[in-house]
Amino acid sequence: MEAMGTPTVSLINKGFINDAQSAASSRGWPSLRFVAESVPSECSVMEEIDAALEAVMDEIVAGLTRPLSSDESVPQPRESKSPSRIVFKGGLQEVNRFFYKRGWGDGLPLIPPTEEAVAEMLTGTDLPRDHLVAKLIPRLGKATVEQIAVNAVMAGALPTYMPILVAAVQALADAASNFTAWEVSTGSWAPFWVVSGPIREDLTINSGSGALSPGDIANATIGRAMGLIVKNVGGARKGMEDMGTFGNPAKYSMVLAENEEDSPWEPLHVSQGLAASDNAITVSFPNCYWTLWPTGTDDTALLRTIADGLTPSGAGQTWTNVLLLPSHARTLADKGWSKQALVDFVNDHAKPGVGKDFVSATDGKGDVRVIVCGGPGSWIVLTKGGRGLTKRIELPAHWDKLVAKYKNVVPTYARY
């Protein structure tokens, strides 16, 4: 509206002012005028709206009539044109404090991204360090290979994870992922990364017992690195641009591999059109995670549990991941259920919602993925959230040598 020459003032809930200002600046409008109001989000109580707007009426009028300052007429850049590549020198704790105070961390200790550590991380890819993989929203920060490597070092990742991180950045930058909505939404959607293909074994990515719990370096640091990349490259910072109302612990890391060896069905990436020999990463954006206990392990009990778990959802919760144990998958397969038949079953049993504010448990268009994983036990997990996509992972020429170098980085638990 300002671009068309019409003086405009935007009414923004006071909790979203930083978000609004970052959004305006990243689009070249750093001096847009906002009025911070206190109308509760999504408010349906007219008396509350009335009181909140009455409190800012003078500001609204002033926003449309007060003469412009020189900076509003000709805004100046807020960030340095050529930021320093080396930003600090100090001890381990000093580096951590420096990064934390700059807002570049995630609250956990970070590995210092020295030239040496970043150089080692870069051995994980054939791509040149200045190669631009993508520009990440909302700030359109440049996700160069080096910038990915710096954040990967900080997360404690191994160089062998670089091909996955590059593919993961490509996935987020793909408009089809709709990451622009999921990453900053009040709905607190978190990226859920599933790795498929032979690379799972190369990197010892857990697909079994406790795959989504802490304790495996690949599962933990791939997601953590992506969280740092989203924050430090894309510029989506909690409470500033990432406006997740309650937040989501999965934003630390939610990564697993599919147990392709024990699955009776084709792997996830093959379902998405890739070859079995390909490596791939699939991302979706759930904001809820339900662990269901089936009343039996026969096919009828398993299917009934899934169907009963598909409750109608609020906006956005249309993509469903069904996490099935290998034993349950085998039971269903032995009864003639293909993976596609199970997807169709899920869609058929998605209950329609009541009223316009609720949607079906799936959108009925195949937004369902079946992932075989998990350890001993008898549980089923459903995750629900934002639409996802699959990207092929490209490996460097010296992959086998690289894998051999880091293959032994696995925990060994002593018995007691």
Added chain:
Amino acid sequence: MQEKAYEVLSPWAEADPIPLNGISPRIPDLAGRKIGLFASSKPAAPRMMTILEEKMRQRFPSSEISRYNAEEGFIILQTVGKYKECFEEWVKSVDVIAAAVGD
């Protein structure tokens, strides 16, 4: 023993500079002018504009009020595709705009 010093690289990515735009000159008074009220498709936005319309009419009885309620999305979606022509025509038809997202 002296602690090892680490010289560290910045994790904060560069971004290409983009042209910065100044905002439009304001008008000295809203009296007698055409005031536009934009509401996004979020449920609270049109409610807010209904209340704001009442308040503007009380404060500026000689002014004309014009509403635009987005059928879907926020402001940017109105500038492309099927909404573009109608939205641009509306923006140009008013002297000032107060916009509500609903958050």
